[in-house]
Amino acid sequence: MRAVCLLSGTGTNLQVILENIATGNIPISLNAVISDNPMAKGIEKADTSGITTKVIDYKLYDEQSIYHEQLKQSVLIENPDLIILAGYMRILSDDFCETFRGKIINIHPSLLPAYKGLNTHHRVLEAKETHHGTSVHFVIPELDGGPIVIQYRIKIHSSDTADTLKKRVQEGEYQIYSKALKWFALDQLEMKNDKVMFHGDHLDKPILIEEN
Template structure:
């Protein structure tokens, strides 16, 4: 399976860079057709431009509400006829219409071992809870924030002297490993969402999510 990938960003785009590198190395079949940001100063746009990937900006502050912004974002994304839409630090809560539009081909990475710590400040929350392990998860996006079906995770140990910043840095290293794998699996047709359960090579991952350990 080879096709079109559209990546949505809001910030530095370090996970975007990991995916760009994997595409360039030939590990991921297909191409990144566009990188779209809701912020014109997002550094990830520079990463895309350096890789000769088309970039677009759709500033959410120019729209009256979330629904109008998402409708315009859908029109923009659909210009590229994507097989996969990747959220890479895209800091917007998506409307139900947007999520339904790309159901089964919209993925996100979240810095926790979901279902733990949906939402923000995940590293701080893991430390405060006294967790011994923390990590990151890639999941299909559903209407529940950070609640979609997970299909690959990576874990790191939480050290006694960790701060949210040091823990975040170690988790990010693992994010850069698992997100390209997730994209590769999807573009090869290996990972699919069936009845809201991820299947890898036709086998249900319910209760058996692949985990990389640092």
């Protein structure tokens, strides 16, 4: 199975994915890593692993529609079966989402559908929530609105800060993203009619894993 990864930052999730590919736990071929950020550390990780990389710096485009078209064409060249978003901070165009519908998977640091968008760790603390977590979902044009596959949930402690929550949530990300990507690669997971299908059956609610 051919895959492309889009990222904007340090590539911590990418590193875990690469390790799982190397051990055969995620049976995919990662053919390219594409970033919108020329300073992204994730590009260095991909280069070190011998993976084709490309930077499409969104700041160089006066019209975002041109940027999105360039991104789409760069991905189409790779003919991917799967597009992995690993800390990609740009909102994908509707056209991109429709072109690759059912092939794009993202991980978001909240218990969706709550806290879509940015700064989730700060926002859950401000709202005095009792739980927080992360969600793997298929991508549709609605921001962070695609059907959810699996979630990792943690209890928020009175001593938690945004930084401690980020660290604990990331530990969960590494676990559940690898699971979801493996299921997809083994044809056990798909999106059909905007619903999650798992082992051929409609998944009524996301799979939930609790922090130990």
